[in-house]
Amino acid sequence: MFFSRHLYIMILGYTLLILTVAGAGIALIATRTGIIIGSLLIIASFFIMGALVQQLNKFNSRLRLFFDAVEDKENMIQFNENSADKEMNALSHSLNRINELLASAKADSRKQEKFYYSLLEEVPNGVLAWDSEQRIMFANGIALRLLGFEQLAFLRQLEQQYPALKDFLHQGKIQDSFLLQSVHKKQLSLSLNHMKLESEVITLLAIKDISNELSEKESESWNKLTRVLTHEIMNTIAPIVSLAQTLSSRTETDEKVIRGLNVIREQSERLMEFTESYRHLSYMPDPVRKPFSITETLHNLSLLLQSDFEAARIHFTLRSTPSDIIITGDEKQLSQVFLNLLKNSIQALEGESNGQVEVTLEVTDKLYIRITDNGKGIPVELQEKIFVPFFTTKTEGMGIGLSLCRQIIKKHGGDFYLSESRKGNTTFVIEWVLN
Numbered sequence: 001m002f003f004s005r006h007l008y009i010m011i012l013g014y015t016l017l018i019l020t021v022a023g024a025g026i027a028l029i030a031t032r033t034g035i036i037i038g039s040l041l042i043i044a045s046f047f048i049m050g051a052l053v054q055q056l057n058k059f060n061s062r063l064r065l066f067f068d069a070v071e072d073k074e075n076m077i078q079f080n081e082n083s084a085d086k087e088m089n090a091l092s093h094s095l096n097r098i099n100e101l102l103a104s105a106k107a108d109s110r111k112q113e114k115f116y117y118s119l120l121e122e123v124p125n126g127v128l129a130w131d132s133e134q135r136i137m138f139a140n141g142i143a144l145r146l147l148g149f150e151q152l153a154f155l156r157q158l159e160q161q162y163p164a165l166k167d168f169l170h171q172g173k174i175q176d177s178f179l180l181q182s183v184h185k186k187q188l189s190l191s192l193n194h195m196k197l198e199s200e201v202i203t204l205l206a207i208k209d210i211s212n213e214l215s216e217k218e219s220e221s222w223n224k225l226t227r228v229l230t231h232e233i234m235n236t237i238a239p240i241v242s243l244a245q246t247l248s249s250r251t252e253t254d255e256k257v258i259r260g261l262n263v264i265r266e267q268s269e270r271l272m273e274f275t276e277s278y279r280h281l282s283y284m285p286d287p288v289r290k291p292f293s294i295t296e297t298l299h300n301l302s303l304l305l306q307s308d309f310e311a312a313r314i315h316f317t318l319r320s321t322p323s324d325i326i327i328t329g330d331e332k333q334l335s336q337v338f339l340n341l342l343k344n345s346i347q348a349l350e351g352e353s354n355g356q357v358e359v360t361l362e363v364t365d366k367l368y369i370r371i372t373d374n375g376k377g378i379p380v381e382l383q384e385k386i387f388v389p390f391f392t393t394k395t396e397g398m399g400i401g402l403s404l405c406r407q408i409i410k411k412h413g414g415d416f417y418l419s420e421s422r423k424g425n426t427t428f429v430i431e432w433v434l435n
Contacts, residue, residue, distance in 0.1 A: 014052040021045040059091060066095045070102065126207030130155050131200055143207050148183035168192075169205070184419065240264065287330030287411055294327045294334070294369075295320045298359055301338055305346070312346055314355035321362050328435055329412045337405045341371045341428060344401065348375035348426065367432035370419070378421040386418065 025041030028034035062079060069077045077099065079092035120127050126143030130136050134155040144152065152158065159166045161183070168178045168190070178190040186209050193204040295318075302309075302316055309316050342357065349355035358372045378386060387402050409416040415431040 010055070011052070014048065014055075018045050018048050018052070021048060058085075058088060062088070062091060062095070066098075069099075125209075126205075128152070128158075128205040128207070130203055130205075137202065143205075146182055146184075146186060146188055146207050146209055165190075169203075184417075186417075287333055287408070289328050289330060289412075291326055291328050292331045293324055294367075295324050295361060297331060297335055298338060298361070301335065301342060302359075304339075305342055308343075308346055309357070312349060312355060313353060314346060314349055314357055317356070317358040319358070319360045321360075325361055325363060325367060327367065327432060330408075333408045334412070337408050337430075338371075340401045340405055345371060345373040345375070345426075348373050363434065367434050369430040369432065370427050371430075372425065372427045374424045375426055377423045377426050378418070383418055383421055 021041050022045035025038040025045065028038030028041065065077070066079075079095050081089045081092045081096065083089055083092075120138070120140045121142075123140070124142070126146045127138065127140050128136065128143050129138040136152045136154060139149075139152045144150065147158065148161070149157070155169065159169065162180060165178065165180065169192070180188045180190055182188055189208045191206045191208075193206070195202050195204065298318055298320075302318055305316075308314075338359075342359075345357045349357070352375060354374075356374045358370075360368075360370045360372070362368045362370075387406050406416045409430055413433055417429055419427040419429040421427070
């Protein structure tokens with residue numbers, strides 16, 4: 001039992017004493033044999049009753065203190081178990097034991113909560129959760145990175161960044177999905193779900209980066225198209241070149257006809273060379289992977305292009321954190337990528353008097369390689385097209401440079417994209433997963 005027999009005996013003793021003293025006082029007053037003594041006895045019974053109430057209130061106040069602490073989720077309170085009152089010591093021991101159990105349950109709950117949070121941080125997709133008051137309850141690191149936030153506290157921050165999302169977030173159905181382009185030019189697929197936690201409705205938003213999937217399908221489509229085009233063009237032009245050579249070698253052929261045939265042959269050969277260049281897009285060899293210093297490779301390329309930088313009055317800077325970074329890949333293919341990008345930066349700074357090209361290498365969760373110039377920038381309407389094969393804004397060139405660079409990076413398991421382009425700042429980024 002919660003209270004011992006001693007407590008019951010104490011209460012019973014106090015009750016009998018109160019009844020006896022009060023009864024004797026009432027009897028003396030009623031018989032008029034001792035009105036003063038009877039009055040004193042009744043007053044004494046009230047004092048005894050007060051002593052009993054005070055004794056019982058010790059237990060009540062301790063219980064009230066305990067329940068208030070439980071309500072406030074405070075489990076650090078400790079009750080004295082070494083007082084002179086054995087019954088109070090027993091109660092304090094029981095309450096301390098309950099406190100220990102509650103603290104243990106709370107620690108287990110926190111441990112489990114931390115486990116689930118850590119688990120959500122490891123999933124490959126972004127996860128957001130908010131309550132009915134539109135307060136963000138949880139946002140894993142991938143969600144923040146994909147959406148371009150350092151932290152999220154309220155749903156309205158997301159709506160302000162992406163106004164097109166507002167209707168979907170408030171009216172979207174569970175089976176619906178939404179395609180969104182992030183501030184980092186990532187293609188994101190969003191899907192909603194709802195769950196009820198006691199009386200609270202929690203909304204979950206799953207975020208998946210599908211940029212790589214789209215890029216792979218796009219590259220595959222372009223490769224198929226390029227194979228068909230190069231095959232058909234080569235098969236069509238080869239007989240023309242052969243026939244022009246044969247006709248022009250005949251002695252009876254008129255001189256003007258010979259000149260015309262030579263023009264046809266030369267133009268056809270140029271067209272064949274032009275077509276041959278596109279085979280690089282569809283017949284890119286697999287990389288021969290070996291460990292090498294990407295920092296040293298970029299340093300060597302800067303020395304190779306030093307005369308070009310000086311001629312164009314461009315200041316080149318290479319920053320690497322750490323100072324020497326080793327990766328595993330095809331050094332020749334990757335050197336071609338960086339050479340193309342640096343030459344593009346030089347061309348972008350044509351006519352600038354204070355041109356700057358900066359390459360930064362930084363290792364965090366991945367290796368990030370950023371190539372930045374302070375040129376005029378790429379117009380917004382062209383930024384989506386620069387990686388498309390055959391597209392070029394230059395008077396010279398065939399429009400395969402950036403597309404070829406992206407294919408090489410993709411074959412190495414990395415990602416290559418335009419991070420930002422405006423007047424004074426154009427930045428291309430290569431994301432590289434270190435082994």
